[in-house]
Amino acid sequence: MTYTLRFIPEIEEDVINGYVWYEAKSRGLGEEFLRMFYACANELLWNPLLYPIVCQDFRRRLLRRFPYAIYFTIQDDQIIVFGFFHCARNPQAVNEELQHREK
Secondary structure (H helix, E strand, O other), X not given: OOOEEEEOOHHHHHHHHHHHHHHHHOOOHHHHHHHHHHHHHHXXXXXXXXXXXXXOOEEEEEOOOOOEEXXXXXXXXXXXXXXXXXXXXXXXHHHHHHHHHHO
């Protein structure tokens, strides 16, 4: 099946916050963070069912090298990214945020 990838508007802010933080730590690291995010997001198109369901219908894709995770759902032929969170966040807070964003 061919999927399309869609991001909800809040994802942009999540990604920018991570970029700013890493770029402040080391010049160029923020750029690497962005490249890794987009590479991992695009990999979802290949086989989204590969990634585990972690909360209701939300699946999680961990980034390589950076402690972040992409949270997404599959709806018909669309992969919709609802969250991009640091892995140190409280899982219950992540679940609540995902539920809030879904609506």
